[in-house]
Amino acid sequence: MKTRQGTSGAVSGSRPSRAQGRFHRRSGPSGAADDVGLSRRHLLQAALVGAGGVALGGALSGCATPEASGSGRTSVMIWDLFSGGDGALMQEMVGAVAKANPDIAVDSTTLAWGAPYYTKLAMASSGGRPPEAAVMHMSRLAGYAPGGLLEPFDLDALADLGVTQDHFAPAVWEKAQFDGQLYALPLDTHPYIAFHNPAIAGDAGLLGADGRLAIAPGADAFLDAGRAMAEVTGETGVSWGYLRDPAGCWRTFWGLYNQNGGGYDLTPGKPAELDERAAEEVFEFLQEMVDGTVAAKNQDGGAASGRFMSDRTGVMFAGEWDLPMFRDANPDVGASPFPAIFDQPANYADSHSFVLPRQARPDPAKREATYRVLAGLLKEGLTWASAGHIPAYQPVVETPEYQELTPQRDYASAAEIAVFDPDAWFTGGGSDFQTRMGDSMTDTLSGKATPASAVTRILGEMNRFLSQPSPA
Template sequence: MSTSQSPRRPFTRRTFLSLSAAGGLTATLAACGGGSSPREGAADPAPATGDGGASGYDGPNVDLKFWNGFTGGDGPTMKALVDEFNTEHANIAVTMTTMQWADYYTKLPTAVTSGNGPDVGIMHVDSVPTNAARNVIQPLDDVATALGLAESDFAPVPWKAGLYDGKRFAIPLDVHPLGFYYNKDVMEEAGLDPEAPPMDNESYMSALESFKSAGIEGHWASPFPFTGGLSLQSLIWQFGGNLFNEDGTEVLWAEEPGVKALTWWADLIKQGYSPAKVDQDADYVAFKNGENAFNWNGIWQINDLKKTDIGWGVAALPNIGGTDAAWAGSHQFVLPVQKAADDNKAQASRVFLAWISEKSQAWAEAGQVPARNSARESQEFTDLAEQSELASQIDNLHFLPSVPGIGDSMGEFDKALNAATLGGTDPATALADAAGRAQKILDDNAKKYGG
């Protein structure tokens, strides 16, 4: 269900995903892959013109539609920013419409084709290349040039991820990485120092043994994409591997690093550190209930945990495989293609995008890491202790390659995780079988999208 909010009312302000919405991320991750072929008969979007919003907007009143999927605790923060923008820009009225991310990715291409799409949108980084290839979103090189934006202004990983086919299609707003949550109460119960979470494989396994001796299953291994799949991806990078080659044409997760990573994850069950069958989100619920000690989860859980009365802490992911690495996502601004050209709306949309991009420090309070270096390095952000801790991973974060439809193949990756974690399939076999199926998807997508 979507909600529209009137822009001309008086100003009134995972979490990214609360526990109740956590299942939505699974749908989102699946949806990010796209899966539809390029729009039939669609022409390449015309090169962007104008000054990218640098000179502001002094034209007649315009109404802009802004779509996003911020239905959780981050929604009020974005709504407050939209309201603030509207009060400062008398001739631009932005209406924000929110919907579940899965619905957003389904509705957006159809709306754009019919000429009823939004003027501004938000997109997860792994959806950008697919929608660029399908001519759903337009290049933003003019915005980056007008604002003097460069890689030096942003964390390199999300900045580069907005590029597709040599053009910029997205401006990064944030990154939301995986982090290591530890229950201090449970650590004390097992005789461990609650202020010294284990940060390497040796100390991590030692801690799990201590929990086991105390009758506690310390780290529950989720067989689901959220968050088991995100954890497994992180482990593969930590063991020195990759999911794909650099240009996204070859599946690599069945190589030795992938086998080591999935073996480590499945062994959490075999060695008695985790229950054999963990339901969706049960690992996080158990963490909040003091039934386990360690949980690898997203930054979006910070605000949710602040509502509890348990003793907890958060840190960068432990280095299990020898290389610091973690999964991350990123929200990025996009401008959908417009069926009918409107120079006034085009300029006003760029003014809005530029303005709100500079407000990333305020956005951090919703439980995100700002993509802009200046915001991340500010005292205001440093004072957000938990977000700052997870931001320490900024140079070690990983995204999928910027290839249209690459997310389609990740469904096979998740099947390998499930087979090894729930079904007891040998990790090497599970990964190899999944890689074979995923490779066919990559090959088919290369033909579909003209690669």
């Protein structure tokens, strides 16, 4: 039986399976997670959780307030994976929080993004000597919380600092849960959205009175809009690069699949299940879109971005993190949630979140200071929003200052309809799962294979992952 999934990622009409977000935490006699020691076995397991066997590596860089030793201040170390502009913004936020908390010395350390980061984090948690907090893509939570590599947040302690459930979009808060407890504190929502060139969209008659992109719901309406923009540009209407961008393929597919009501079941020991007809309909739409007029055939991500930034297409599918690049090319660039192609509003997204790696010897003073630092960083979300990210802490989104940010305010509602990667230990940002899913689609998107072929290949790859026991 195929399950159907709503926009929050929960399956409607059936009891959620473990793979759909309700895991069972292994516990010892006391009910706490089994102790994780420094044994070779646990370290190897941690490496597998982090990278699926990828070797550990990556450069580190840090920014710290003066050393706490001998100063009477409490030190808090935070690992993150932010480089470039995001890294500079995070350090600005850390500086502001440190200034507001002079009794805390914040040590912010940046590691290389990708599998090496998650491997190092898993091994540090397994060894019992991790940083006080770390940044994690929330889509990776299912590979860490069930194995006792993370500790849950104390909701009362967060509430004392002005951080409560009603400050977050429900879909985001739900994804941050495991076994009824909060294991991730969301910093942002970063969705896969639609950027647009206002001049091209306007000439094609696709802007509303408020200047925002106005395309009627439905596949036919979107394809017609793409053709109208192609007439304006003389080339194509929509930029989407699927070659050599498996993560982009997966994000587009999974968002549309959820729009089409598709569900899933990824239960270990059972064959993977998708709504195969719903998935085929997504590929039928995408094949029709990459017809050489609506969108270019056989195009990679770099070429798609180049077309959009040189005014040769009117709409671009991309992550909101590309806003700075697109705005440099076109200061008037607009953006909106992903177009409504199918019946259920849904927008693929992930979330940078703070987690509490498991400490072998928790220090109450450090934990209290950590909560203060993390709550402070959430409240610095306006700085984070300048890069395009949607602050997860909604009081920031509701401020007049945020509402003056364009186009950020125009796609902020994408957080309300966010759908995340399926819950399984092998899924999530930077994982081999996304790469293998995207690679399964390229022949179909290039017109070399049928929609049914892509679905068969996806299920086959999912089954290969499910055949491997979870290291946690």
